Amino acid sequence: MSKRAFSKIQAGLMEALSIAKGEADPSTYRIHVPKEVNVRAIRKKFDLTQQAFAERFGFNLARLRDWEQGRSRPDGALRAYLLVIERKPDAVTEALQAAPKSRGRRRAAA
Secondary structure (H helix, E strand, C coil): CCHHHHHHHHHHHHHHHHHHCCCCCHHHCCCCCCCCCCHHHHHHHCCCCHHHHHHHHCCCHHHHHHHHCCCCCCCHHHHHHHHHHHHCHHHHHHHHCCCCCCCCCCCCCC
16 A cells, blocks of 8 residues: 555545544534444454454454443444544554664763
8 A cells, every 4th residue: 555545545544534523513524423333334344353353353252242232332432443443454553553663773882
């Protein structure tokens, strides 16, 4: 994936999150975050256990189980994130990877 494509995906996700949090006016954007998402179906699409899905995408395992069993539902920002996971999982994985540690040169003691 090109850096330009990734930047567009990342910008779209940030806009979606701002709207879902009520920080931005949704009338200025053309996005739709559904009121419901099928978390179990998204997870099963990747053939991951609940634990593996939670670890890969940064969810609390208990919360994930609650969503799948209908005891609670993800809020707007999390629904937007889950849709991005479903549609562009590689972009999410790339965005969440830890930055490589810089290898600064050590100066020899004088």
